[in-house]
Amino acid sequence: MxxxxxxxxxxxxxxxxxxxxxxxxxxxxxxxxxxxxxxxxxxxxxxxxPDESLAVCNTTRNNPSSAQSEAMLKRESARVSYPADGKFLGDWKKGYQVANNGRGGQFSDAPNTVSGGNCFACHQLDPKEVSFGTLGPSLAAYGKDRKYDPETIKDAYTKIYNSMAVVPCSNMPRFGVNKVLDEQQIKDVMAYLFDPESPVNK
Ligand code: HEC
Missing domain, CATH: 1.20.5 (Single alpha-helices involved in coiled-coils or other helix-helix interfaces)
Structure with missing residues (x-):
C-alpha cells in the first residue's frame, strides 16, 4: 500500500x-x-x-538577481527627464482627468487621441471615489501624509516618469519613458497627488 x-x-x-x-x-x-x-x-x-530592462524582467519572470536589479535601477534612473523649469506640480483639476482617463495606445484611436494614466485602475486616490483597483497601494492623502516634502515630490515624479527607476520590474506603467503621458500631464497628475487643495488630500 x-x-x-x-x-x-x-x-x-x-x-x-x-x-x-x-x-x-x-x-x-x-x-x-x-x-x-x-x-x-x-x-x-x-x-x-522589449527594451533592455523589460527583457531582463521577461527572462527572469520579474525576478531579477540583485546585480540585475542594481543595473536596472541605474539604467532606468538615467532615463528620467526632469522638468527644465524645476516645477513638479501643475493643475490638480487637469491631473484628475489624467488619473481618471484609461484611453490611449489602441489601434482604433484617432491619431490625436489624448492618453490617460488610468491611475484609478490600480490605486485609490480621492478617498471619496468608490471605484478603484488595488494592484498598487492606496495613494489617498499622499501629499498630506508626506508633509508636501520637496524630496518626496521629486521621488514621486521619478516613479511616475519611470517606475522601474524605483522598483525593478515594477508592474506600474512607465508613463514618461514610454511616452504615454507628456511632461505637463505628469505635472498635473503630480498636483493631484500633492496639491493641498486636491481631493486626494482632503
Ligand atoms: C497597472 C497598475 C498601475 C497603474 C495603472 C498605476 N500604478 Fe502606480 N503603482 C503600481 C504598483 C504595483 C505600485 C507599487 C509597486 C511598485 O512601486 O512598483 C505603484 C506605486 C506607485 C507610487 C509609489 C507609492 C509609494 O509607495 O509611495 C506612486 C506615487 C504611484 N504608483 C502613482 C501612480 C500614478 C500617479 C498613476 C497614474 C498616472 C499610477 N501610479 C498608475 C501600479 C500601478
Whole structure:
C-alpha cells in the first residue's frame, strides 16, 4: 500500500517537472508575439520589442538577481527627464482627468487621441471615489501624509516618469519613458497627488 502511495507521489512530481519544462522558450514567445502584430504598421511592431530592462524582467519572470536589479535601477534612473523649469506640480483639476482617463495606445484611436494614466485602475486616490483597483497601494492623502516634502515630490515624479527607476520590474506603467503621458500631464497628475487643495488630500 505505502509503496503505491510513494509511487503515485513520484509520478505526480515527475508530471509537475514535465509541465514546468513545457514553458515555451523566450524565442518562441517572441516569434509568436511578432506574428500576432505581423500586419501592424512598423511603429506598432517596434512596441512589442522589449527594451533592455523589460527583457531582463521577461527572462527572469520579474525576478531579477540583485546585480540585475542594481543595473536596472541605474539604467532606468538615467532615463528620467526632469522638468527644465524645476516645477513638479501643475493643475490638480487637469491631473484628475489624467488619473481618471484609461484611453490611449489602441489601434482604433484617432491619431490625436489624448492618453490617460488610468491611475484609478490600480490605486485609490480621492478617498471619496468608490471605484478603484488595488494592484498598487492606496495613494489617498499622499501629499498630506508626506508633509508636501520637496524630496518626496521629486521621488514621486521619478516613479511616475519611470517606475522601474524605483522598483525593478515594477508592474506600474512607465508613463514618461514610454511616452504615454507628456511632461505637463505628469505635472498635473503630480498636483493631484500633492496639491493641498486636491481631493486626494482632503
Ligand atoms: C497597472 C497598475 C498601475 C497603474 C495603472 C498605476 N500604478 Fe502606480 N503603482 C503600481 C504598483 C504595483 C505600485 C507599487 C509597486 C511598485 O512601486 O512598483 C505603484 C506605486 C506607485 C507610487 C509609489 C507609492 C509609494 O509607495 O509611495 C506612486 C506615487 C504611484 N504608483 C502613482 C501612480 C500614478 C500617479 C498613476 C497614474 C498616472 C499610477 N501610479 C498608475 C501600479 C500601478
Amino acid at each position: 505505502m509503496k503505491h502511495i510513494f509511487a503515485g507521489a513520484a509520478l505526480l512530481l515527475s508530471a509537475g517537472a514535465a509541465l514546468a519544462d513545457e514553458r515555451p522558450s523566450q524565442a518562441v514567445i517572441d516569434a509568436y508575439l511578432a506574428a500576432t502584430f505581423g500586419k501592424a504598421p512598423p511603429e506598432w511592431q517596434a512596441r512589442i520589442k
